[in-house]
Amino acid sequence: GEVVGVDVSSEAIRLASSREVEGCRLAQASLTHLPFADGSFDLVTSFDVICCINEHGLAFSELSRVLRPGGRVVVNLPAYNPLRSEHDLAVHIKKRYTRADVAVQAERAGLTVERVAHANTLLFPIAAAVRLAKKVPSKPASEARSDLKPLPSAINRGLTQVLLVERWLLQRMDLPFGLSVVFVARK
Structure with missing residues (x-):
């Protein structure tokens, strides 16, 4: 089948275009205003995008709208607002979610939740300790910096x-906690 990649950023679309992936079409659009007809897709995925916009409910509704009946949506979102950090500000994360938040939003959008689980669980204790030890700075997002840095290949292999x-x-x-919430839902 056909694959369609969507991003709101013209720079992201330019970078993706340079990869020349066969059978993949690209569209520059907002998740809250997708330029596709109702029921266009069998599968819709969204990885750490809904958390970056203010209209969360509208985003869930748009995912549902473009999904055909019987189709599935897979979404990954950051978990737990107490873990907000300067990294969140730098990458424009406006909200972190609980499993209950995600289930409610999906059901309001007309989706049937099949599974809601946490991910990035094994690294959670270390990451949570670091995040909770740091205060979220009161600076504007434009001045915030992510604390993520490239790691040596040996550490990447271990991770x-x-x-x-x-x-x-x-x-x-299902894992009881984690840095991310992942859900699968059906229309």
Whole structure:
């Protein structure tokens, strides 16, 4: 089938276009005003996007609108507002979610939630301790800086192994907490 990538940023569209992925069409648009007919897609995904806009309910409704009946939506969002940090300001995250928040928003948009789970659980204790120790600065987002930096390849390999263990766990159970909330819903 056809794959369509959407981003609000012209720079992101330019970068994606330079990759020349066969069978992938790109569109510059906002998640709150998708330029597609109702029921256009079998699968819609959104990874850490809804959290960056003010109209969360409208975004969930748009995902539902462009999904065909019986189609599925998969969304990843950052979890737990107490974990807000300067990184959130720098990357324009306006809200962090709980599993209940996500389920309510999805159901209001006419979706049937099939699964809501946490992800990035094994790294949660370390990340939460660091985030909770730092105060969210009161500076404007334009002055905020992310604390994420490129890591040595050995550390990246180790983190990949941690995520592979977590994937194995998620195939068997819902994890009780994590840095992210992931949900799958059906229209």
